[in-house]
Amino acid sequence: xxxxxxxxxxxxxxxxxxxxxxxxxxxxxxxxxxxxxxxxxxxxxxxxxxxxxxxxxxxxxxxxxxxxxxxxxxxxxxxxxxxxxxxxxxxxxxxxxxxxxxxxxxxxxxxxxxxxxxxxxxxxxxxxxxxxxxxxxxxxxxxxxxxxxxxxxxxxxxxxxxxxxxxxxxxxxxxxxxxxxxxxxxxxxxxxxxxxxxxxxxxxxxxxxxxxxxxxxxxxxxxxxxxxxxxxxxxxxxxxxxxxxxxxxxxxxxxxxxxxxxxxxxxxxxxxxxxxxxxxxxxxxxxxxxxxxxxxxxxxxxxxxxxxxxxxxxxxxxxxxxxxxxxxxxxxxxx
Amino acid sequence: xxxxxxxxxxxxxxxxxxxxxxxxxxxxxxxxxxxxxxxxxxxxxxxxxxxxxxxxxxxxxxxxxxxxxxxxxxxxxxxxxxxxxxxxxxxxxxxxxxxxxxxxxxxxxxxxxxxxxxxxxxxxxxxxxxxxxxxxxxxxxxxxxxxxxxxxxxxxxxxxxxxxxxxxxxxxxxxxxxxxxxxxxxxxxxxxxxxxxxxxxxxxxxxxxxxxxxxxxxxxxxxxxxxxxxxxxxxxxxxxxxxxxxxxxxxxxxxxxxxxxxxxxxxxxxxxxxxxxxxxxxxxxxxxxxxxxxxxxxxxxxxxxxxxxxxxxxxxxxxxxxxxxxxxxxxxxxxxxxxxxxxxxxxxxxxxxxxxxxxxxxxxxxxxxxxxxxxxxxxxxxxxxxxxxxxxxxxxxxxxxxxxxxxxxxxxxxxxxxxxxxxxxxxxxxxxxxxxxxxxxxxxxxxxxxxxxxxxxxxxxxxxxxxxxxxxxxxxxxxxxxxxxxxxxxxxxxxxxxxxxxxxxxxxxxxxxxxxxxxxxxxxx
Numbered sequence: 052x053x054x055x056x057x058x059x060x061x062x063x064x065x066x067x068x069x070x071x072x073x074x075x076x077x078x079x080x081x082x083x084x085x086x087x088x089x090x091x092x093x094x095x096x097x098x099x100x101x102x103x104x105x106x107x108x109x110x111x112x113x114x115x116x117x118x119x120x121x122x123x124x125x126x127x128x129x130x131x132x133x134x135x136x137x138x139x140x141x142x143x144x145x146x147x148x149x150x151x152x153x154x155x156x157x158x159x160x161x162x163x164x165x166x167x168x169x170x171x172x173x174x175x176x177x178x179x180x181x182x183x184x185x186x187x188x189x190x191x192x193x194x195x196x197x198x199x200x201x202x203x204x205x206x207x208x209x210x211x212x213x214x215x216x217x218x219x220x221x222x223x224x225x226x227x228x229x230x231x232x233x234x235x236x237x238x239x240x241x242x243x244x245x246x247x248x249x250x251x252x253x254x255x256x257x258x259x260x261x262x263x264x265x266x267x268x269x270x271x272x273x274x275x276x277x278x279x280x281x282x283x284x285x286x287x288x289x290x291x292x293x294x295x296x297x298x299x300x301x302x303x304x305x306x307x308x309x310x311x312x313x314x315x316x317x318x319x320x321x322x323x324x325x326x327x328x329x330x331x332x333x334x335x336x337x338x339x340x341x342x343x344x345x346x347x348x349x350x351x352x353x354x355x356x357x358x359x360x361x362x363x364x365x366x367x368x369x370x371x372x373x374x375x376x377x378x379x380x381x382x383x384x385x386x
Numbered sequence: 387x388x389x390x391x392x393x394x395x396x397x398x399x400x401x402x403x404x405x406x407x408x409x410x411x412x413x414x415x416x417x418x419x420x421x422x423x424x425x426x427x428x429x430x431x432x433x434x435x436x437x438x439x440x441x442x443x444x445x446x447x448x449x450x451x452x453x454x455x456x457x458x459x460x461x462x463x464x465x466x467x468x469x470x471x472x473x474x475x476x477x478x479x480x481x482x483x484x485x486x487x488x489x490x491x492x493x494x495x496x497x498x499x500x501x502x503x504x505x506x507x508x509x510x511x512x513x514x515x516x517x518x519x520x521x522x523x524x525x526x527x528x529x530x531x532x533x534x535x536x537x538x539x540x541x542x543x544x545x546x547x548x549x550x551x552x553x554x555x556x557x558x559x560x561x562x563x564x565x566x567x568x569x570x571x572x573x574x575x576x577x578x579x580x581x582x583x584x585x586x587x588x589x590x591x592x593x594x595x596x597x598x599x600x601x602x603x604x605x606x607x608x609x610x611x612x613x614x615x616x617x618x619x620x621x622x623x624x625x626x627x628x629x630x631x632x633x634x635x636x637x638x639x640x641x642x643x644x645x646x647x648x649x650x651x652x653x654x655x656x657x658x659x660x661x662x663x664x665x666x667x668x669x670x671x672x673x674x675x676x677x678x679x680x681x682x683x684x685x686x687x688x689x690x691x692x693x694x695x696x697x698x699x700x701x702x703x704x705x706x707x708x709x710x711x712x713x714x715x716x717x718x719x720x721x722x723x724x725x726x727x728x729x730x731x732x733x734x735x736x737x738x739x740x741x742x743x744x745x746x747x748x749x750x751x752x753x754x755x756x757x758x759x760x761x762x763x764x765x766x767x768x769x770x771x772x773x774x775x776x777x778x779x780x781x782x783x784x785x786x787x788x789x790x791x792x793x794x795x796x797x798x799x800x801x802x803x804x805x806x807x808x809x810x811x812x813x814x815x816x817x818x819x820x821x822x823x824x825x826x827x828x829x830x831x832x833x834x835x836x837x838x839x840x841x842x843x844x845x846x847x848x849x850x851x852x853x854x855x856x857x858x859x860x861x862x863x864x865x866x867x868x869x870x871x872x873x874x875x876x877x878x879x880x881x882x883x884x885x886x887x888x889x890x891x892x893x894x895x896x897x898x899x900x901x902x903x904x905x906x907x908x909x910x911x
Contacts, residue, residue: 117795117797119797120795120797120826120827121656121796121825121826122795166604166605172658172660173574173660175575175579176599177579181795187889191886191889192886193886193887193889194885194886194887195887197795197863198794198795198827198865198868199793199794199795199824199826199828199829200567200793200822200824200829200868200869201565201612201793201865201866201867201868202564202566202567202576202612202867202869202871202872203612203866203867203872203876203880203883203884204612204613204614204872204880204891204909205608205610205611205612205613205617205891205894206578206608206609206611206612207887207890207891207894209604209609210604210609210890211604212604212605213604214604218604218890219890227825227826228825229825230656230825253522254629257522257628258734258738259573259660259734259738282658283657283658285657285741286657286658286659289738289741289742292737292741293735293738296735296737320599320600321600322599322600324521343626344599345600354600355600361602363601363602363604364597364601364606365594365603365606368594368898371897372893372894372897375897376889376890376893386603
């Protein structure tokens with residue numbers, strides 16, 4: 052990158068344009084700085100990840116928070132833990148996300164392997180992102196429509212969610228919140244086998260039970276499950292009643308034993324078949340984002356590590372799409 | 387919002403039903419070529435006429451006048467995915483347009499052959515795979531009729547949970563292409579929430595199968611769902627299923643105003659409850675329900691049904707052309723009414739459903755809701771599919787009826803309701819129900835009925851009505867469609883809503899359908 056462009060970036064960003072090991076790190080604070088920096092890069096034929104990187108960590112304003120609709124606007128650099136702290140006094144929460152997710156900034160949670168997904172009652176996955184504003188490679192800003200659901204063509208935010216910034220950089224998002232739980236209670240059950248445990252757990256999730264987390268561990272001939280239900284006081288009691296009924300129907304019984312937390316480690320996304328294998332191998336697991344399709348687990352060895360940089364399915368198709376959307380490869384080129 | 391009424395026929399031109407234009411040579415020749423390869427095809431006028439229309443009321447108005455939407459040049463009935471692939475591959479070479487066709491229940495002109503081409507009827511792709519009870523999923527071909535799939539699942543003790551009012555005349559592929567919703571989406575989600583993976587033949591003439599979780603990268607399924615045939619032909623889907631509910635509760639609750647009823651729905655969701663069905667009828671519809679003797683009280687399954695089942699016999703048969711020609715007076719009369727009916731239905735594990743019903747009732751009572759017992763809910767359930775076959779009676783009376791479903795967050799819902807009613811008050815009689823609720827908002831389902839002295843007047847009024855309604859809804863912050871899709875009807879609204887997102891949509895089109903043969907003209911592509 053020539054000195055002229057570097058000077059332009061320094062003029063734009065001041066001390067938020069730093070050189071480290073020969074690479075430029077740009078840290079815009081507001082949207083127009085990011086748009087301006089990208090324009091300079093584009094004019095110079097620069098490419099992100101080729102000697103230049105953009106950090107959105109300083110773009111961290113939160114608001115407005117709409118308590119009536121339970122949604123909140125936040126910039127991409129807001130850590131989810133910080134967003135959660137902003138929501139809490141307003142009676143809202145992001146809902147039960149995994150510790151690994153909560154450690155991320157909003158932009159990274161949406162664009163990375165979490166793809167901005169959370170589990171909602173009924174065992175469904177739902178995007179945390181109700182609407183997003185994203186900077187496109189040509190410098191335009193795309194604002195998706197903030198509607199609960201739409202039948203207005205393909206869901207174009209799917210290009211942003213899990214897209215690792217290849218098709219657009221998330222600037223800000225309106226996130227769906229949940230009502231802050233007024234109660235939380237943990238109960239443990241012992242099952243005669245893994246299949247019985249998983250059947251009961253999946254049934255309870257499909258029934259609408261809302262779990263902050265669960266733990267599972269095989270001990271001798273029994274398999275133990277511990278769930279932490281959250282919600283209204285009535286809701287928590289109802290959920291635990293449902294779990295109990297499901298457990299008894301599958302030969303389970305309540306137990307007072309607490310399950311140990313697994314060793315801290317990577318979070319992995321597991322299908323339910325993967326999960327059965329992990330339990331049968333005797334590992335102590337902690338489970339999050341429990342839904343009908345998959346779970347996120349700590350303590351597992353299999354499944355998919357939630358880490359950026361893995362190979363995408365249909366690479367040819369997405370490469371062709373990257374070439375169409377970002378012909379100069381300013382966002383790093385094809386995945 | 388662009389003025390669609392002033393555009394140069396963005397919705398297509400009618401043709402004389404008694405004198406169809408001959409099929410275009412390229413398409414007819416391709417159909418013949420496909421037939422020689424054992425793909426069933428036809429270029430007969432009868433078949434072309436049959437596939438020229440969907441259930442868009444505009445087509446129904448034309449048909450009453452002896453006109454039809456532009457017909458396809460030919461029709462193909464592929465027997466399997468390989469034949470779909472062959473059709474797309476050859477059409478791509480010959481640059482012949484293809485229009486995927488399910489059961490024709492769309493209401494937006496999404497299957498109109500505005501640029502000719504071959505309609506691909508997918509109903510022969512109707513294979514239903516074995517139920518995977520452990521993984522709780524089933525594979526279904528795109529041409530599988532909704533009711534057939536649900537009946538098969540029921541024999542195994544399962545349900546898909548997708549119950550559109552078009553259940554008897556819509557297919558899995560149509561649901562996916564239009565991003566549809568069933569009446570119980572509150573509990574089971576919209577169709578996009580039910581898909582684990584799908585298969586499609588893209589406009590590149592390549593088969594893609596989207597991955598199941600876990601995977602990294604963008605979710606390709608969500609880019610194909612809702613594409614309305616513009617990117618490819620969906621051939622098969624793996625769908626999530628649920629054990630059939632062991633218990634179900636029904637409840638009707640009367641509120642003193644729309645605002646109270648809407649707030650009750652919001653509070654129910656904030657209370658962590660997830661009814662399978664939530665429907666709040668606005669005052670005029672509630673009044674129609676209540677005017678009958680209690681033993682014969684009827685609850686329409688929707689306001690579209692209100693028009694078909696209630697408004698039509700009560701008003702349309704006697705004075706429809708006259709009264710609906712002056713809708714302002716009817717709307718003023720409706721303004722004087724206040725009471726609203728909320729129907730709630732919970733289902734699932736029996737004790738849980740009963741518990742949640744009681745909790746919801748307690749919430750409603752705090753908002754001055756009056757418990758009407760089970761009957762309104764039961765009646766709705768019994769009549770829930772009655773709607774889709776009665777619209778033509780309204781058309782036959784010389785009037786028209788149509789529906790517009792939008793969605794908005796809770797902070798905007800009442801504004802959308804008021805603005806749309808105000809905008810169309812002089813053009814059509816209007817009613818609305820609120821349903822498909824989420825923690826952050828809900829869908830508003832408007833029903834319109836109007837008439838005009840002659841055919842041209844009817845067409846003008848229809849366009850003016852849609853323009854006014856869409857403009858008002860968009861200005862209040864609603865999305866252009868919640869579950870009917872876009873087709874031709876809402877193209878302008880979609881493009882306005884997408885704004886710079888059009889570039890992303892166009893890029894998708896260029897990659898997945900580089901020759902532009904897939905359902906051209908829809909979604910603005």
